[in-house]
Amino acid sequence: MQELFKALSILQTNQTDKKHFVHIQDKEVEVTLDEKKEIIRNGENNYVLKGGKPVKVEIKIDRNRFPEIEDFTSDPFWPSEMHTWKK
Numbered sequence: 255m256q257e258l259f260k261a262l263s264i265l266q267t268n269q270t271d272k273k274h275f276v277h278i279q280d281k282e283v284e285v286t287l288d289e290k291k292e293i294i295r296n297g298e299n300n301y302v303l304k305g306g307k308p309v310k311v312e313i314k315i316d317r318n319r320f321p322e323i324e325d326f327t328s329d330p331f332w333p334s335e336m337h338t339w340k341k
Contacts, residue, residue, distance in 0.1 A: 276301075278308050 274290040275282045278301050285293065285308065293301055293308060301308040 276308065279303050283308060 272287075273284055274287050275284055276290055276293050276298055277283075278293075278298055281303065283303065283306070289308070296310060300311055300313070302311055303309070
C-alpha cells in the first residue's frame with residue numbers, strides 16, 4: 255500500500271498546469287482559461303494589448319438611426335397614405 259501512495263505522489267508532482275495562449279495584435283499572450291474562453295467568445299480582433307494584458311475594445315453602435323427604414327420613402331410600393339379598411 256505504501257508503494258501505491260508513493261507512486262501517486264510522484265504522479266501528482268510531475269503534472270504541470272496547462273498554459274493557455276491567445277493571439278492579440280500578432281503577439282502570443284499567456285492568459286488563464288477563463289480569460290481565453292471570454293476572448294474566444296468575443297473574438298480576438300476585439301481586444302488590444304495594454305501593459306502586456308488583453309483589454310476589450312468597446313464598440314459603440316448607434317441604434318437610434320435606421321437608414322433602411324428611411325429609404326422606404328423612395329419605394330413606389332410603400333404606401334404614401336394611411337388606408338382604412340371597409341367592411
